[in-house]
Structures are given as structure tokens and as C-alpha cells.
Amino acid sequence: MKSLSYILFVFICVTQAQTSTPTFISETLELTHCESAVYDKANNRIYASLIGDREAGDGSIATVSTDGKLINKTFVEGLNDPKGIAITKDRLFVSDNKMLIEADLKTGKVLKKHTAESVQFLNDVAIDADGNVYASDTRTSEIYRLDTSGHFSLWMANETLDRPNGLLIQGNTMYVASWGAGKDGGAVSKIDMKTKTIENISSSIGNLDGIRPYDNERMIISDWRSGNIHLIDANGKTEKILTVGESVGDIAYIKEKNLLLLPMNRQSRLLFYKLK
Secondary structure: OOOHHHHHHHHHHHHHHHHOOOEEEEEEOOOOOEEEEEEEOOOOEEEEEEOOOOOOOOEEEEEEOOOOOEEEEEEEEEEOOEEEEEEOOOEEEEEEOOEEEEEEOOOOOEEEEEOOOOOOOEEEEEEOOOOOEEEEEOOOOEEEEEOOOOOEEEEEEOHHHOOEEEEEEEOOEEEEEEOOOOOOOEOEEEEEOOOOEEEEOOOOOEOEEEEEEOOOOEEEEEEOOOOEEEEEEOOOOEEEEEEOOOOEOEOEEEHHHOEEEEEEOOOOEEEEEEOO
């Protein structure tokens, strides 16, 4: 007769295996070079950044329902090449080349544009518990901060960041998914936001783009070049759970709905997967 501990171990292993198998549900089309997706729980809608055809002012933020219906393709309009998005209860922040754009979450109206002379290529955006907004500069291996007083400035410059792309803040820790300068791409690292100490938690994985929480122990990361989606824990243990086409961007995961959202840049669409 098997022991209770053995049975529990088998049950946990089987449960984990079942929870890491994404199933395709639907897709939203006509999202021109879709790069990033963020879920707004209060309004039960998704914001997606559309780079457009790289003409000046043809970029936008679209709104999409959780069942994949396009609500408004130009909720925020007149942008250039918008990428990472983060929201508060009344503001939407999006990186747009050398600008961090601040828009009204209710109306989509652009309120302010933040930049600094040294900025070259802002990418992902994240917000801490105090309301400070951070943006990665992939080209310079820097991170900028917009503080709660409205002051935008360089927060960290360190080559160890290795062309940072995706940002995720949990408590006093910032996780960074790096694009990487080498042929094997970048890794995942973490920053102690009090001491600014950087620690790599993985080896090179690929040209990383998005990073989002999955459960209490793991995060979801996307590899733009290979199209691979991985789970990764705080010790760097990775598990590939899905492969989609090249150019998967800044992903989103809606835990309460078991929805994984995958912006596909070159394919100009947003993919919806069920992931428990």
C-alpha cells in the first residue's frame, strides 16, 4: 500500500502537469503590429499597444474585450511605436520610442509626455506599490523612473541588465527579462529595489520580451525570436509550455480567468489561450 505522502506527491505532480498546458481559444485580428497587452480588472477589458506601420503618429492603444472582440482600435491615438503598457486606477502609461506617455484611463486622452536627454529606446513599463512608474531602455541597458511628483529621471544604468526588456515588480523586487546582447539572447535577473543589487536567476534563454506572474512560485516569460513561452521560478528553473510564431511580445496573464494573452507583432493579432 502506498503511503499518504507518496500519493500526495503524485497528485501534486499530475496537477502541475495539467496546469501548464495552454489551449488555444481565439484571436483578435487587425491589430497592426500588436506588441503588448494589459488587463484592466476594474473595467474588464484589455489594452493592446499597436505599433502601426511605423509612420509618424499611426500607433495607438486598442481596447479589446476578454472574449477577443475589438472595442476601439484607437482608444489612445497619435502615438508612434508604442510598446509596454502599465495602468493605475485612472492612468495608462505606455512607452513610445523616447517618450513615456501618460494618458487618462477613462478617456484615452494623452495628458503628458515624459522623457530625458539620455533616453534612446523605452520598452516595457511597470508600476510599484507607491505609484512610481519604471521604463526599461533596451538599447542602453538602463531603467528610468517617473516618481509620484512627476519627475522623470534615470533610475539605474548597468550593463549587467543586458538590454532589459520586460519588467515585473513584486514587493521590493524587480524582475527583468532581458533581450540580451549575445547570440544566445538574454536571461532573467532580479533587482533588490532598496539596494539596487542585481542577481541573475537564469542562464541565457532567448530574446526575452514579456514577464508576468503565473502563481506563487513561477512567472511566465516570452521569447520574441523563438516564439517560446516558458514558466520560470525564482531559482531559474524553466519549463517550456508553448511555442507560437516568431515575434511574440509583451504578454499578459489573467489569473482569475485563466487567460494567457499573446501579442503577435508581425502577425498583427492577439492570441487567447486557456491556461489554468
